[in-house]
Amino acid sequence: MKIAVIGLGYVGLANALVLSKKHEVVGFDIDKSKLDLLKKRISPLKEEDVQELLNKSSNFKVVDTIDDAISGASLVVVAVPTNFDTSINSFNTKNVSGVVEYTLKHNKSASILIKSTVPSGFTKSLSDTLKSNKIYFSPEFLREGHSIYDSLNPSRIIVGYTSEDKSTLKEAHIIASLLLEACNGVTEVNVISSSEAEAVKLFSNSYLAMRIAFFNELDSYAESKGLNAKNIIDNVSLDPRIGGGYNNPSFGYGGYCLPKDTKELKANFDLVPQTLISSIIESNLVRKEFVASQILSKVKNGEVIGVYLLSMKQGSDNFRESSVIDIIKLLKEKGANLLIYEPSIKEPSFMGVTIENDFDKFILKSNLVIANRIDKKISVHKNIYSRDLYRKD
Numbered sequence: 001m002k003i004a005v006i007g008l009g010y011v012g013l014a015n016a017l018v019l020s021k022k023h024e025v026v027g028f029d030i031d032k033s034k035l036d037l038l039k040k041r042i043s044p045l046k047e048e049d050v051q052e053l054l055n056k057s058s059n060f061k062v063v064d065t066i067d068d069a070i071s072g073a074s075l076v077v078v079a080v081p082t083n084f085d086t087s088i089n090s091f092n093t094k095n096v097s098g099v100v101e102y103t104l105k106h107n108k109s110a111s112i113l114i115k116s117t118v119p120s121g122f123t124k125s126l127s128d129t130l131k132s133n134k135i136y137f138s139p140e141f142l143r144e145g146h147s148i149y150d151s152l153n154p155s156r157i158i159v160g161y162t163s164e165d166k167s168t169l170k171e172a173h174i175i176a177s178l179l180l181e182a183c184n185g186v187t188e189v190n191v192i193s194s195s196e197a198e199a200v201k202l203f204s205n206s207y208l209a210m211r212i213a214f215f216n217e218l219d220s221y222a223e224s225k226g227l228n229a230k231n232i233i234d235n236v237s238l239d240p241r242i243g244g245g246y247n248n249p250s251f252g253y254g255g256y257c258l259p260k261d262t263k264e265l266k267a268n269f270d271l272v273p274q275t276l277i278s279s280i281i282e283s284n285l286v287r288k289e290f291v292a293s294q295i296l297s298k299v300k301n302g303e304v305i306g307v308y309l310l311s312m313k314q315g316s317d318n319f320r321e322s323s324v325i326d327i328i329k330l331l332k333e334k335g336a337n338l339l340i341y342e343p344s345i346k347e348p349s350f351m352g353v354t355i356e357n358d359f360d361k362f363i364l365k366s367n368l369v370i371a372n373r374i375d376k377k378i379s380v381h382k383n384i385y386s387r388d389l390y391r392k393d
């Protein structure tokens, strides 16, 4: 079976590689530099597992045009970005609908599986507009940095359909089996409506954001009252109904997905009464303001605040929507004297702040170092502000 994957970022590439264990997979991306790397079997992502699988997967290749990718494919997987556009208070879904429409026009027999995160109701409305029952939605739950592990060990596989007619449901089950076959073991598989599947994705990410916001507010409280936040979190988390996962305070939730998915869910509520989803977003803003004010209280006028890495997590290879960037903005507004250590930036400055990628110089020049996550390397500095209490997540 030939499968086409359109968009070869974290989601597309991981799916392409695991699906290629059993099928011929052809990938396409509009980013030519990504295609060039992949042609040389070099991973564009800094994930060892991706590189390893790329070395092994003889069934995966990339092509220069979308036509070459979709021609003769039985399944077309769409994994293009859906950024939140504040001017329309929604995800920009033009990339997704463009690829779906093009595929339907040029390969009438293919089924289409949307893996991009989309608003609840999007796939159904697109299938009504394009008059096709062959568009499905499957929420993706992988984490950046663990994209292959998560694709091989998914917490669940969900396929959403747009019509309850027999052949559409049958095809949804076939797609679900295909996804199950690609992963390592047994996991729950559910076939539900596409609007429900889209809601599962948005509610899951909003729950994670809520949990982070909760422990961050607990941490703000503890810091303000002079209490040991770890003593409180350790003991709160001992209740099995609460549990110990995802409870490590941070400068705020961030990354590509949580900020945009919470905003999208809030927008999807529209006239449905809610306060919680709005509060998650608000809480994250308040947290970042609190963290910035705590940082400023720890330096004297003119002293240098060194920002250690812009990424959210240890080992991350990007800093999309990182809360550290918002902290820098807030500190800059207050006239703070900043310096950034971020080896992935080759330019001399970022957001008007000097980059110092000589680590020893960075350490010497910084009166205070701020780090969303602490690693061995930065631990040498004597004056660090971080809320990374557990060295995880």
Ligand SMILES: NC(=O)c1ccc[n+]([C@@H]2O[C@H](COP(=O)([O-])OP(=O)(O)OC[C@H]3O[C@@H](n4cnc5c(N)ncnc54)[C@H](O)[C@@H]3O)[C@@H](O)[C@H]2O)c1
Pocket (backbone or CB within 6 Å): 006, 007, 008, 009, 010, 011, 012, 028, 029, 030, 031, 034, 079, 080, 081, 082, 095, 098, 099, 115, 116, 117, 118, 140, 141, 142, 143, 144, 256, 257
């Ligand atoms: N990153 C994650 O951890 C994650 C997890 C779950 C779901 N998602 C969702 O999956 C989608 C993709 O996320 P990602 O992190 O893989 O994005 P990404 O930015 O890493 O990759 C997207 C790729 O699509 C390419 N692209 C853009 N428009 C295209 C087009 N018209 N045709 C072909 N290629 C095109 C880009 O060049 C890029 O390489 C988003 O909707 C995101 O919300 C992401």
